[in-house]
Amino acid sequence: MEKIFRNLSLSSASLVFIILLGIFITLFLASKDAINEFGIGFITNPNWNKEVSIDATDKSSQSAQDFSLEDDFLADDEDDMILDEDDAILDEDDMLFDDSIKKTFTDYGALVPIVGTLLTTLIALIFALPIAMGIAVFLAEIAPKNIAAPISVAIELLAAIPSIIFGMWGLYYFAPIVADLVGGYQVSLLTAGLVLGIMILPFMAAITRDSMNTTPDVLKESAYAMGATKFEVIKDIIFPYSKVGIIGSIILALGRALGETMAVAFLIGSIFALPTAINSPTISIPVAMANNFGEASGLGESSLFYLALILFVISFGVISFAKLYFLKGAR
Amino acid sequence: MRLIINKIVLGLSTLSALIGLAFLGWILITLFMKGLGSFHLSLFLNDLIDGGLRNLIVGQFILAGIAATIGIPLGMAAGIYIQEYGRGKYAEVIRNLSDIMMSAPSIVIGAFVYAIIVVPTGGTSGFAGAIALAIMMLPIVISTTDNMLSLVPKELREAGIALGASKYKVIVDIVIKAAKVGIMTGILLAFARIIGETAPLLFTSETSNYFSLDLTESFPSLTVSIYDLANEPEESSRDLAWAASFILTVLVLTINLAGRFITRNKKR
Structure with missing residues (x-):
């Protein structure tokens, strides 16, 4: 019994490794046709599903x-x-x-979705970063405990709302307001990036707050005893102390934003064209997959798998970088 | 001057907390207004083909339920291994990989399941959707189990072993029992997360307009249907999507709050 139990738990643990390896191998095999056809130039090719003669x-x-x-x-x-x-x-x-x-063939390239993914993530990050830092400071240092606790729960509930809800709300309520203010299309890089920012906000704030809370009270108290203001304590004691954890949490949030599908699908416009301005529509890798997987076959499907492989490798790289380099031992 | 800067920064920080709350409030109010406006009891009695949501709600629960039945035991076992048996590097590697897997793009997991199940079996199926959700759930359960077991004091384990219990007995009868509430909370939160997932289901289970319990066919899914309905031009479809979103959000937040409530009570 002892042995069986041990082996069962060992094989369950190994399942994680097997699944991740399986994802990589499967995506690689499924995108084999596209890789052979387009090679590494896939990444810089702006065409998608375009008939070209050869x-x-x-x-x-x-x-x-x-x-x-x-x-x-x-x-x-x-x-x-x-x-x-x-x-x-x-x-x-x-x-x-x-x-x-x-002899025409259909050309596929990943440049547009890659650019769309990176730009929406960047906009989300720029928007969410200051607000998330503010929330974390507020929760960790400013608010008294009986106010911080319910606000913490509220912020975490924001994180629990399914992404499809963010998408629908964003499309019908948030985007029209942004488009009125900035001009341009309602579905665009900007609106997609902002809604994505709102989505990663609670996640980023929660980890940042946790890293800030690891600052030893003794350090803070000695700074206060020297006559430092709250801001100076935050700036000179807490931020330097929890810097590594904060950077880690930012990168982790970035990793999440890269792979977000549904919220972006409603808002990015789903057009295979490089954005000409911040308020013009384009497409991201997850959205390209979500919208085209159903109808795709042959080289088109293989190219979508190639996209999936690129996304998987990028987010795997980003997340493991954050985990191993910054959040070592932080649990 | 220092005091003024201090005031400004603290004010900005409080403001950002208010902004966060404002977004939550805005989304919830929108959902209530639009959702309650098109909410009707007949939604629970009719299937999508007759303008109701019954098949979708049942379908989503079945998909998430099967995923939980697969994901929870496997995840708990893996968490137990990492915390109780794993001593060397291997457990540490698995722990890190599981954390990475937790943040893996859900659409990629959908594509993976599409390649290994949907393509060989020749079509979308409820089974494929449930597997995709189970893969999503696995790392969350692992991380919860791992964290909760690490909170159990070492003395409890030593006491068990001193009484002559085997390691397996100690884990099942003592350690798990001590961490039960925390693990249950984590599992509830994990369930709340996967029941609201859309991306992994898009091309694995798809959705269906009819009531179905047949896991080998396209399976009704609330979230996928919300996506379809919300993109339709007719006002009535979008109203239905809002009602469905309202039900989904209430469901997810209720499970979420229930999980938190259990822990709170235990702590007192």
Whole structure:
């Protein structure tokens, strides 16, 4: 019995390792076609689901404009064909030409969703950071205990609200106000980033508060005894002491924001185009997956898996960096 | 001057707390106004095909319930291993990996389950959705169990061993019992989190307009249907989405508060 129990718990623990490894391998295998087709250039390619023609000799993609030009050319040729029906050589020539035209393929690239993901996360971070710090300071240092406790719970409840609710509320209530103030579209980088910021706010505030609470009371008390004001204690004692934990919590929140799907899906506009301004619509990696997975097949599906792999690697890297480098031993 | 700066900073800090509360209030008030406006008891009696939500609510509970049935025992066992058996590096590695897995993008977990279950079985199914949620839940349960067991005093374990109990007996009868309330709270919070998840279900269980208990077919899901309904142009669909969001939020927050209430009572 003892042995069985021990082995059961050991294998459950190993499950974590197996699942993570499984995710990586599965995503890699599923994106194999796209990786072979596009290679690492996938990351810098701004096309998505775009028909492009290729020459028989040169496999590199041409722009869609070339394609339409060639189309016209072909139409002209067809007119000619009717005129000199007897000319066999020309006919053969046309056939060849026809063949090379038919060789179009669909181009996929990750640049737009990658840029969209990074920019929304950046906006969220810029928006959430000062407010989260303020909340953490308020909870840890300013508010008396009987006020801090219920506010803590309230902030944590904000974190418990499902992300799809944030998305719906953001789209119908928050975005119109932002669009009125800033101008531009209601669905945009800016509105998506701000709602994302509201989502990571409680998470960031909670970990920051916990790191601040680890500051020993003795340090604070000696500073107060020297005549320091509350702000000076916070600035010179608490922040330096809990700096590492705070940075860790910021990066951790960033890791979460990168992978957020539903709230962003409502607000980012879901257009495969590089944003021209902060209030123009674009798309992020999770949203590209959420909206296109259902209909995708073949190379398109493989490209979506490639996107998933990129997202997984980025967020895995960011989170483990935060965990191992900054939050070592912080539990 | 120092005192003025002090006042300003403290004021700003209080202001940011108020901003946080304002967002919570804004979202909740919106939900209440829009949700209660289209709320009706018949929502619980009809399925989505007849303009109700019954099949979706039942479906979401079934999906989360199966996920919990899979995720809780596995997560607890893994947590027990890390805290009670693991001595060396391996337990530490698993602990870190589990923390990383907790923050892994949920849509990626959906894609993973799509590749390993939906593609081989030829279609979306309730089973695939439940597995995706179970994977989401696993690291949360592990971390809770791990943390709660670490709070149990060492003396309790030593006392058990001194009485001649085997390690397994000590863990099951003493350590787990002592940490029971904390673990239960954590599990409730984990359940509250996965029942509101949408992204892992989008292409694993999808959703269905009909009442279904068949886990091998597309399965009704409240959250996925909210996403679909909210994007429809008709006003009536969006009203239904608001009502569904209201029910979902009340559900999630109730479970969440219940979890906190249990711990509070125990502590007194």
